[in-house]
Structures are given as structure tokens and as C-alpha cells.
Amino acid sequence: xxxxxxxxxxxxxxxxxxxxxxxxxxxxxxxxxxxxxxxxxxxxxxxxxxxxxxxxxxxxxxxxxxxxxxxxxxxxxxxxxxxxxxxxxxxxxxxxxxxxxxxxxxxxxxxxxxxxxxxxxxxxxxxxxxxxxxxxxxxxxxxxxxxxxxxxxxxxxxxxxxxxxxxxxxxxxxxxxxxxxxxxxxxxxxxxxxxxxxxxxxxxxxxxxxxxxxxxxxxxxxxxxxxxxxxxxxxxxxxxxxxxxxxxxxxxxxxxxxxxxxxxxxxxxxxxxxxxxxxxxxxxxxxxxxxxxxxxxxxxxxxxxxxxxxxxxxxxxxxxxxxxxxxxxxxxxxxxxxxxxxxxxxxxxxxxxxxxxxxxxxxxxxxxxxxxxxxxxxxxxxxxxxxxxxxxxxxxxxxxxxxxxxxxxxxxxxxxxxxxxxxxxxxxxxxx
Amino acid sequence: xxxxxxxxxxxxxxxxxxxxxxxxxxxxxxxxxxxxxxxxxxxxxxxxxxxxxxxxxxxxxxxxxxxxxxxxxxxxxxxxxxxxxxxxxxxxxxxxxxxxxxxxxxxxxxxxxxxxxxxxxxxxxxxxxxxxxxxxxxxxxxxxxxxxxxxxxxxxxxxxxxxxxxxxxxxxxxxxxxxxxxxxxxxxxxxxxxxxxxxxxxxxxxxxxxxxxxxxxxxxxxxxxxxxxxxxxxxxxxxxx
Numbered sequence: 001x002x003x004x005x006x007x008x009x010x011x012x013x014x015x016x017x018x019x020x021x022x023x024x025x026x027x028x029x030x031x032x033x034x035x036x037x038x039x040x041x042x043x044x045x046x047x048x049x050x051x052x053x054x055x056x057x058x059x060x061x062x063x064x065x066x067x068x069x070x071x072x073x074x075x076x077x078x079x080x081x082x083x084x085x086x087x088x089x090x091x092x093x094x095x096x097x098x099x100x101x102x103x104x105x106x107x108x109x110x111x112x113x114x115x116x117x118x119x120x121x122x123x124x125x126x127x128x129x130x131x132x133x134x135x136x137x138x139x140x141x142x143x144x145x146x147x148x149x150x151x152x153x154x155x156x157x158x159x160x161x162x163x164x165x166x167x168x169x170x171x172x173x174x175x176x177x178x179x180x181x182x183x184x185x186x187x188x189x190x191x192x193x194x195x196x197x198x199x200x201x202x203x204x205x206x207x208x209x210x211x212x213x214x215x216x217x218x219x220x221x222x223x224x225x226x227x228x229x230x231x232x233x234x235x236x237x238x239x240x241x242x243x244x245x246x247x248x249x250x251x252x253x254x255x256x257x258x259x260x261x262x263x264x265x266x267x268x269x270x271x272x273x274x275x276x277x278x279x280x281x282x283x284x285x286x287x288x289x290x291x292x293x294x295x296x297x298x299x300x301x302x303x304x305x306x307x308x309x310x311x312x313x314x315x316x317x318x319x320x321x322x323x324x325x326x327x328x329x330x331x332x333x334x335x336x337x338x339x340x341x342x343x344x345x346x347x348x349x350x351x352x353x354x355x356x357x358x359x360x361x362x363x364x365x366x367x368x369x370x371x372x373x374x375x376x377x378x379x380x381x382x383x384x385x386x387x388x389x390x391x392x393x394x395x396x397x398x399x400x401x402x403x404x405x406x407x408x409x410x411x412x413x414x415x416x417x418x419x420x421x422x423x424x425x426x427x428x429x430x431x432x
Numbered sequence: 433x434x435x436x437x438x439x440x441x442x443x444x445x446x447x448x449x450x451x452x453x454x455x456x457x458x459x460x461x462x463x464x465x466x467x468x469x470x471x472x473x474x475x476x477x478x479x480x481x482x483x484x485x486x487x488x489x490x491x492x493x494x495x496x497x498x499x500x501x502x503x504x505x506x507x508x509x510x511x512x513x514x515x516x517x518x519x520x521x522x523x524x525x526x527x528x529x530x531x532x533x534x535x536x537x538x539x540x541x542x543x544x545x546x547x548x549x550x551x552x553x554x555x556x557x558x559x560x561x562x563x564x565x566x567x568x569x570x571x572x573x574x575x576x577x578x579x580x581x582x583x584x585x586x587x588x589x590x591x592x593x594x595x596x597x598x599x600x601x602x603x604x605x606x607x608x609x610x611x612x613x614x615x616x617x618x619x620x621x622x623x624x625x626x627x628x629x630x631x632x633x634x635x636x637x638x639x640x641x642x643x644x645x646x647x648x649x650x651x652x653x654x655x656x657x658x659x660x661x662x663x664x665x666x667x668x669x670x671x672x673x
Contacts, residue, residue: 014455017435021453021649028645049451049645052438083659105654288650290658 003119003151004112007259008314015315018259020054022287027051027060030293033078036071037061037295057262057285058273062296068098068238077101077292084291089137090237096341096401100139100237101291107146109288110243113257114147117246120255120314121231122206123177125152130170132180132188133211133334134160139241140211140334144179147243153177160184163191174203178228181334182209182218187365189225199226208233210242211334213322219251232321238297239284245319253306253318260288263319264296265305268326276307281326282319300326328426332360332367335404339425342371345397350378357416362430370407371398374416433458433589433620434479434510439488441471441478448474450644451488456589461611461621463631463652465665466641472624473515475641476591479622480512481505492589506535511587515594517578521567525558528566528577532584544584551580554610572603579610590614591622596630608634628665632656640665 002008010018027048030037040061041048050056067076073089074081084101102110123129129148135141141159148155156173158166160180166188169175178185185207192199207228214232222230233246234254244261245254256263265280266273274280282299286292302325306318330337339358346354355374360367373379373394381387387410395408434456441449448471456462466472477483479490481502490498492508500508519528529548536544552559555576561569566577575595582590592611596604604627612634615621625631632638632652640648640661648658655661 014457017437017453017455020437021455021646024451024453025646025649028647032647052451079659103659105650105657108654108657 001119001122001124002314003116008116008120008255008316010259010315012315015258016054019262019287022259023054023057023262023285024048024051026285026287026289026293027295030078030295034076034293036067036076054262057264057296060285060295062271062283062298063294064298065098065238065300069096072097073099074101076294079103079291086142087137088139088142088237088241090336096338096344098238100240103291106240106289106291109260110143110240111146111150113240113243113260114143115150116147116257117233117243118144118147118151118153118177118208120246120248120312121208121233122229122249123148123151123153123208127153127176127206128156128173128203129153129177129179130156130158130166130173130175132158132160132166132178132184138335139235139237143235143241143243144208148177148179163188164195167192167195167197170202170204171197176203176205178204178207178226180207180209181211182214182222182230183212183362183365183367184334185209185222185226185230186218189222190365202227204228207231208246210234212331213324234301234319234322236284236299236301239286239294239299240289244284248310248312248314250310250312252310253320255310255312255314255316255318258316261285262287263305263317265303265319266298268298268300274304276305279304279320279323282322300329302326330358330360330369330426330428332369332402332406333404335402337369337402337404341401342398345401346373346394349394349397350376352376352378355413355416356425358426360426360428360430367430368407369404370409372409372411372416374413375410376413379410433460433493434622435489435491436475436479437489437491439475439478439490440486441474441483442486443483448644449478449485452641452644452646453488454639454646454649456620456622458588458620459615459618460637461615461623461635463623463625463628463635463638464641465625465628465631465638465655465661467664468626470641471644472641473593476512476593476622476624479505479591480510482512503535506585506587509586509588511582511585511590513578513582513590513592513595515597517571517574519566519569519574519577519581521565523566524563525566525569525577526562528581529558529584532581535585547584547586551583554583554613555580570603571599572606575599575603575607576610579607579614583614587619589620589622591624593624594626595623596625596627604630628661629656 031048083103085104086102088100089097131144133140207230210233219230231247235242235244245256247254262285264283268281282301282303284297286294301322303319328339357372359370379390391408399405437453439452478485533544595607608630635652638652638655639646
């Protein structure tokens with residue numbers, strides 16, 4: 001089943017013509033409407049008129065997360081704000097956040113592309129789809145919601161949390177499709193066991209999981225514990241949110257919606273493209289976005305192109321499931337967390353370079369993050385009460401900055417391991 | 433059907449088209465909209481072989497027609513209905529139509545003229561006026577004659593340059609109805625128009641050209657919903673929103 005057969009099964013030659021036309025139009029527009037790109041083009045002496053083939057993409061500048069932050073909130077939009085009908089933001093409450101704007105057409109395109117991903121994963125118009133992603137600034141909830149409505153499925157916008165209620169509604173509403181993070185799906189399965197709910201008595205048959213990397217072992221576990229086919233999909237808010245790529249029912253790589261996104265895989269060190277099939281950093285260029293077009297966005301996600309054709313008949317090329325990151329970003333409870341955010345909060349409180357360590361574990365099914373902070377005078381008090389207050393204060397500040405709750409523990413000075421004078425910041429004990 | 437890549441064209445020192453790429457798939461109506469002087473007519477003339485491009489590539493059904501002569505391009509299945517109709521005023525309606533079959537007559541002889549009945553079916557008013565001099569027709573009838581003349585070559589791709597220019601609103605409606613019908617009968621249409629609203633309403637996809645550059649492209653309904661297009665070409669000023 002296809003959502004848009006004429007697009008998803010296009011000949012590569014026709015697709016490349018379309019991609020070139022769209023890339024050229026996008027470059028013509030950003031060169032006029034986005035001062036950041038105009039400046040970058042000038043610095044690189046890149047004349048958008050010289051862009052004559054898809055290979056010329058390499059002459060274009062990269063865009064990084066830092067570029068997005070530097071132009072917080074609206075600096076990279078290609079249209080005036082009055083044409084933006086929706087704003088989303090990725091994690092971080094201050095200057096660390098990045099903001100994405102959508103025009104009416106962008107929302108339409110987004111809905112349509114998510115409908116494609118849902119269809120590829122096996123969701124149909126007569127499915128009842130429970131969306132247990134958070135609704136809010138995070139793109140996951142709304143993205144899947146709009147796509148599912150576009151498809152014509154019956155949407156339950158339950159949002160995240162309140163596990164008992166999720167299970168109750170899943171039973172009562174006869175949910176057939178589940179959308180959430182894979183770890184939450186496992187948590188749901190375990191909670192069902194505790195509650196004495198038989199998963200096989202549910203109407204569930206398909207799950208779309210995303211928002212964090214997960215393994216084949218986890219897929220098997222999910223499919224064993226829940227009566228579902230578990231599929232992976234990929235997106236990132238800086239590009240659009242969900243809808244960038246998704247698995248078909250063959251579950252052997254994620255088809256990229258290449259008529260809307262140009263993907264490259266580069267060596268993160270040399271920034272040169274790697275041959276098809278080799279692992280590297282995924283770089284994405286938007287081809288149809290009006291509000292917030294992005295050229296060569298460095299996702300920091302590691303994957304590879306799967307050049308072989310897929311038995312499903314789609315000609316859209318696949319990327320492998322994300323295998324890791326090129327930077328120190330952590331995904332905790334589905335939220336992107338950078339150590340630098342934690343560092344900034346601690347620095348602000350302590351007034352000096354903090355020594356800290358982030359320990360991420362999986363307690364049962366859920367992520368748990370603990371920040372170990374070496375005591376310094378600024379946060380040390382003789383009175384237990386005051387000391388506790390300080391820890392609570394740090395916790396509250398971190399929760400507000402990161403958007404997720406973390407535990408904070410104080411440790412004695414100079415006890416955290418340092419290698420070559422540099423602290424080992426992250427200990428990730430989750431087995432993904 | 434038609435694939436245009438990186439076309440550059442101009443007159444003397446004037447660069448009009450700057451790296452223009454577009455395509456038209458079989459059975460589509462594709463419209464190119466833009467202001468006066470943006471390069472719309474230049475693009476059609478370049479595709480039709482009337483103006484040699486300075487760079488780029490034009491393919492029609494896979495065949496390279498970048499430097500082909502106008503006759504060859506007509507024979508390859510691409511006919512242009514020029515701006516301002518340009519019917520032969522001192523000739524009769526039927527003589528105009530026969531001239532349209534000129535290229536085919538060289539190969540097919542008299543058989544090429546059987547198409548004339550089809551054109552008369554499409555435009556009954558032309559049958560009524562078959563012996564009348566083309567110069568005495570109304571603007572709308574002349575436009576029908578110009579389209580009919582192009583159809584005599586039995587094109588697979590019809591390019592129309594500003595078919596609504598100088599016509600009364602009701603006649604414009606008729607002409608656009610005819611263009612839709614051409615598509616319904618299996619023709620492929622590339623339509624250049626200043627009347628962006630009417631063009632986008634019958635088109636499947638569209639391209640927006642500004643100072644020789646394509647700045648937007650996409651499904652016609654998306655272009656109708658695009659605020660830049662609305663402001664610049666559909667007359668939705670902030671005042672009348």
C-alpha cells in the first residue's frame with residue numbers, strides 16, 4: 001500500500017529532475033529571503049545560479065544546530081512571521097532552544113508526509129491510533145496527529161504519561177495502532193502485565209516508534225510482548241519533525257521522502273561525502289519548506305544509505321536505522337539533552353567551572369538521569385536543611401532548562417574520574 | 433514529456449532566463465506564472481526553437497531538442513500557440529487551419545487534413561466561419577483559431593502563451609474551459625499566463641518565475657495558498673484581506 005504511489009515509486013530520473021528543480025527554487029528563495037544564507041553564499045563566493053546538478057549541492061554551505069541557536073528565535077525564517085501559522089521548538093528553554101516555523105502549506109506537506117510514513121508502516125484509514133507522544137512544542141505529537149488525520153484514521157490524542165489511563169483507553173477504544181517512544185511501549189507492556197491485562201486481548205496490531213534510537217533486540221521484545229508489528233520512523237524538528245523517513249513493512253531500513261528532502265551521508269571529520277553504504281553523518285536539505293528552509297543541515301545522526309532497491313516497490317532510497325551520534329547529545333526520555341546545557345546551569349549557580357557527571361540508566365523501562373556534582377564552596381552548607389535546599393534548587397533549575405526531571409547528587413571534590421585532565425562527562429548505562 | 437534543465441537565454445547583452453529547470457509530465461496542465469518581463473514568453477520561445485538557448489538542455493519525450501529547428505520541434509510533437517494569436521488575417525479560417533498541418537502534410541499528405549474535423553468539433557464556431565477571413569473574427573474566435581491551428585499538427589504538448597490577453601472575462605472563461613478539455617482528451621499543456629488565478633485553477637502544477645529565476649514550484653493548489661503568490665499575482669493586498 002502506498003499513500004502517493006506516483007511519488008513513492010517515481011523513476012529515479014524523474015525524481016532527480018524534481019529534486020533539482022526544487023533545490024534550485026529553494027536556493028533562489030533563501031538567497032533573497034534569508035540574510036544568513038545570503039551572507040554564507042557571499043563568503044563562499046557561491047552563486048546560486050551555478051547550481052546546475054544535484055552534485056553541485058556540495059558547494060552549498062552547511063547549517064548546524066549552532067547556526068539555528070545563533071539566530072534564535074526567528075532569524076532563519078524565509079517568510080515574515082505573519083505567514084507562519086505554527087511554531088515548534090526543540091528542547092532547551094533559553095538560548096539553547098531552536099525554533100521552527102511552519103506556513104499553512106508546510107503543515108499540509110507535513111501532514112501528507114506523515115500520512116505516507118503511517119501508510120508505509122501499515123496503518124490504514126480504519127485504524128484507531130493512540131498517540132502517546134507529548135503534545136506541545138515537541139513535534140512528535142502534532143506531527144503524527146496531523147498525518148493520522150490526513151490518512152483518515154481515528155485519532156486518540158492522549159499525549160504522554162498516565163500509563164493506567166493509556167491502557168484503559170487502549171482497551172475501551174479498541175486501539176489498533178500505537179505511537180510513542182519504544183521505551184514507553186515496553187513500559188506499557190510491563191504495566192499491562194502488572195495490571196493483569198492480557199495484551200493479546202487488545203485490538204493492537206501496529207506500532208510506530210520513534211523519538212529515540214532503538215535496537216533490533218528491542219523490536220523483537222516489543223513484538224513478543226505486544227501483538228504488534230513494530231516499525232521505526234525518523235524525523236527531527238529542525239527539519240520538520242516526523243515524516244522525514246520511515247520503515248515500510250519489510251522493516252529493512254527507512255525510506256526517505258526524497259522528493260521533499262535531499263539526504264547526503266558525510267564523513268563528520270573531513271565533511272566529504274562517503275560512498276553509498278558506508279556509515280557517516282546524515283545531512284538533510286529541505287526541498288519544499290516555505291517557512292523555514294534549511295540547507296545541508298548536519299543532523300549529527302549516524303546512518304548509511306542502503307542503495308539496493310526495496311521489495312516494497314518504493315524507489316525512495318532507504319537509510320539504515322540510526323546507529324549513534326557524532327556529538328555528545330543524549331536522548332533521555334525522548335528529550336534531547338546536551339551536557340553543555342547542564343554545564344551552563346551549574347556554572348551559573350556555582351560561579352565557577354563545574355565538575356559533574358551525567359549518569360543515564362534505565363530503571364525498568366524508563367530512562368533515569370542522575371547528575372553527580374562535585375561540591376564547591378558556593379554550593380556547600382554546614383546545615384543539612386540548607387544543603388538540601390541547594391540540591392532542590394539545582395534540580396529545579398535543571399528541570400526547567402532541560403524539560404525533564406533529573407536527580408542531583410553531591411559528591412566530594414575531586415572524586416569524579418578525569419581522563420587526561422578532562423572529565424568523563426557521560427556514563428550511559430542503558431543497553432540500547 | 434518535457435524536461436528543461438538549466439536553460440539560459442537572452443537577447444544581445446540581456447540575460448532573460450537564468451538557469452531555469454522545469455518539467456511537464458504526460459497529461460498534465462502545468463502553468464508558468466510571473467510578471468511582465470519575467471521571462472515567460474522567452475522560455476516558451478526557447479522551447480519552441482524560436483530562440484536558441486545559451487546553455488542548458490531541453491528534452492521532449494527523451495529526445496534532445498535543445499538546438500532543434502522549430503519545424504523539427506513541431507514534428508516531435510510540441511506546438512506553440514503564440515501570444516497575440518497571430519492568425520493570418522487575410523486568409524480564411526480553414527486556410528489558417530490547413531497551414532497548421534503544414535509540417536504533417538510533408539509526410540502524411542492529404543491525410544493530415546482529417547484533423548480539421550476534430551478541430552471543428554472542438555470549436556463549432558470555426559466550422560460556421562470556415563470561409564470567413566481570420567482578420568474579421570472576434571478576439572475570442574481568433575484565439576480558438578490559433579489553438580485549432582496548433583492542434584492541426586497533432587501535438588502531444590501544447591504550449592499556450594497568454595491565451596487570455598485582451599479577451600472579455602466571459603470569453604476568457606470559455607478559453608480556459610477549452611484548455612481543460614484539451615487535457616481531458618489526453619493532451620499535455622504548458623500554459624503561460626498573467627491571469628494567475630484562472631491558470632492555477634485549471635492547472636495541476638505551477639512554477640513562479642521572477643526576473644528569469646524560478647522561485648517557487650509545486651501543486652497548483654499550494655501555489656494558490658502561498659501568500660507571496662497571493663500578494664504578487666492574485667491581488668490579495670493586505671488591504672483587501
